[in-house]
Amino acid sequence: MEIKIIVNSFVDLFFPMRCIDCQEVIQPSQFLCTNCSTKLPFTHWKLNQDNDLYHKLINLSKVETAYSLLHFKHKNNTQKILHEMKYRNRPDIGIDLANLINIDLSDYDGIIPIPLHEKRLKKRGYNQIGYFAETLAKNNNIPYFFDGLVRTKYNSSQVRENKKNRIKNLKNAFEINPKLLPGHYIIIDDVITTGATLVSAIKKFNSLDNFKISVISIACA
Numbered sequence: 743m744e745i746k747i748i749v750n751s752f753v754d755l756f757f758p759m760r761c762i763d764c765q766e767v768i769q770p771s772q773f774l775c776t777n778c779s780t781k782l783p784f785t786h787w788k789l790n791q792d793n794d795l796y797h798k799l800i801n802l803s804k805v806e807t808a809y810s811l812l813h814f815k816h817k818n819n820t821q822k823i824l825h826e827m828k829y830r831n832r833p834d835i836g837i838d839l840a841n842l843i844n845i846d847l848s849d850y851d852g853i854i855p856i857p858l859h860e861k862r863l864k865k866r867g868y869n870q871i872g873y874f875a876e877t878l879a880k881n882n883n884i885p886y887f888f889d890g891l892v893r894t895k896y897n898s899s900q901v902r903e904n905k906k907n908r909i910k911n912l913k914n915a916f917e918i919n920p921k922l923l924p925g926h927y928i929i930i931d932d933v934i935t936t937g938a939t940l941v942s943a944i945k946k947f948n949s950l951d952n953f954k955i956s957v958i959s960i961a962c963a
């Protein structure tokens with residue numbers, strides 16, 4: 743234990759943690775400095791049918807309620823946070839973000855993250871929303887089904903595809919784990935822009951009887 747503390751002190755000395763927004767040196771357990779964390783664009787929404795995310799999704803699929811913690815705009819600090827989580831091996835930021843959500847989820851039957859395709863998971867090494875989703879489940883004492891959904895299609899890059907092709911590619915991109923019992927589940931996504939990926943997952947559930955879906959995302963455009 744003592745050796746670990748000494749090693750960590752050296753690491754902090756030579757490679758101090760920096761605020762992912764303003765680059766100020768911060769405590770190793772943080773990801774934003776105090777100043778930047780007060781500037782986060784919180785939605786202050788509730789998990790209900792009275793917000794932009796719900797209205798976006800209900801036009802495309804059958805969803806019960808929806809919530810997003812943050813607003814997403816191109817180049818705002820939300821984008822930096824999501825980038826760190828996804829590409830810079832900081833999925834642990836999701837724990838802190840999940841702990842900021844003060845909504846009672848204890849009546850739901852479980853939490854299901856939008857999964858990565860097996861190939862992408864191997865490449866990246868982790869699902870960027872794994873910790874976020876798992877912490878929400880833990881905080882509310884409900885099951886976490888990390889494999890409730892399985893991604894069956896591997897799209898090497900969606901960026902170069904036009905919108906029509908992207909939607910076509912996403913058709914049947916997911917399968918539901920046959921072991922999942924009917925119930926009301928919360929699907930977790932990191933950022934919702936068009937909602938195409940998420941909607942393709944929700945539609946899988948919509949095609950079955952006795953499944954209800956609500957949605958929680960870290961950020962919503």
Ligand SMILES: [Zn+2]
Binds near residue numbers: 762774776777778779
């Ligand atoms: Zn800062």
